[in-house]
């Protein structure tokens with residue numbers, strides 16, 4: 001019997017330190033440590049993030065190996081995120097991953113964080129069939145990507161200003177809900193009326209698959225300024241969250257379905273932190289079945305940053321012997337598909 005392929009995945013692009021172990025494509029462990037140090041600052045402080053990664057890296061890797069009941073000598077390769085992300089955070093994970101692999105005499109596989117989000121749909125079956133369209137919505141990105149085969153990314157649209165998650169976080173900040181705001185807006189929206197306030201939907205007629213969320217965000221700011229100078233009740237807060245969320249979700253859903261129709265695919269997928277949003281999951285699922293499309297959405301724990309998705313890419317690249325040179329470096333603004341795909 002062939003030796004099993006055991007991949008250690010490492011994710012440190014932003015404020016989650018995570019390690020995962022995958023054997024022959026099956027996830028054995030996925031340990032994620034979110035850094036709460038940033039909460040008091042209302043956003044991620046890059047310097048603090050790198051320091052926290054530095055402290056957490058080895059314990060998290062050891063925990064992931066122990067949970068998977070795998071020892072260092074069982075590992076076939078280390079897969080680690082190389083970008084996009086915060087430079088200091090990326091450097092901690094990448095340099096740890098390369099050194100660890102080098103010390104064990106096994107390959108290092110560099111992974112693009114955004115491709116890993118797409119591949120979070122391949123952590124557990126069933127998974128989408130090629131070709132499919134993926135909507136990736138995170139704190140830093142909003143992208144529509146057509147995938148015709150493994151590692152072939154055609155980005156057909158992206159945001160020209162704020163990412164969807166960034167809009168959620170900024171609106172949450174205006175409403176004093178704390179950081180990260182997405183899950184908080186989501187929770188409050190469940191209690192509110194989505195038709196209470198009519199926030200704009202930006203469809204960009206000249207860019208059918210592009211996005212813009214800064215207008216919606218500014219409208220929330222003006223709405224608060226004009227209507228709530230004297231404070232805001234819990235019920236009004238819930239209505240604002242529900243109305244804001246509905247306007248973001250409407251645009252995401254309509255454009256994703258239109259992209260599927262334009263590119264003639266039968267499967268669509270979602271990925272990234274905002275794909276954890278309950279309103280988006282519900283609306284996309286309804287729109288997909290109405291359009292006779294099959295929707296794939298990762299489990300909640302695989303939507304936000306995690307190393308399971310890194311190991312899913314690592315496993316597939318290992319089978320193709322797509323290894324990184326020892327000189328592999330971190331790239332803060334790494335584009336999807338900019339890397340080697342041999």
Ligand code: KG4
Nearest residue numbers: 138139140165182183186273274277304305
């Ligand atoms: O993918 P992710 O963990 O990190 C990046 O790659 O950016 O995404 C984080 C983003 C944050 O903006 C967070 O507020 C948002 O995802 N998010 C949500 C929800 N859960 C996380 N946004 C809306 N609803 C949620 N339930």
Ligand code: ZN
Nearest residue numbers: 113138304305
């Ligand atoms: Zn992410």
